[in-house]
Amino acid sequence: MSHSEMETIDTRGLSCPQPVIMTTQAVKDALKDFEVLVDSEASLENVSRFLQSRHYAIVVEDKTDHKVIRAVKQA
Template sequence: MLIVDARGLLCPEPVVRTQRAVKDGLSELTVLVDAEAAKENVTRFAASRGYAVSVKQEGADYTLSLSQA
């Protein structure tokens, strides 16, 4: 499973990096972000591409687990 580490990156970069992983045809991936806006934007993007998203917060970081629905 691929891990996209987008912590410390400003939008739209977390979405762009997630989009690249999705284009590679991955059915499961994990995205790490550290901003509420990035969490919301990546979640919205993933849902629009048919992925189910599970979010876990650990301190200031969010772990988004994406899987093909």
């Protein structure tokens, strides 16, 4: 798989636990880096907590009406 285009999981407007479930899929597919779009603080916390528990480093970027969580698998 090339990394030229980062995978994006769009969870905007979906309520818990769907953002986490969708992120689970990416983790199961062993993606090394991807981004998750969230639009609620609760989803941001849940997805971040899940990714950190699966050893991903995360960076959160603020957009106007949502946030982007960039996840990179730690060695």
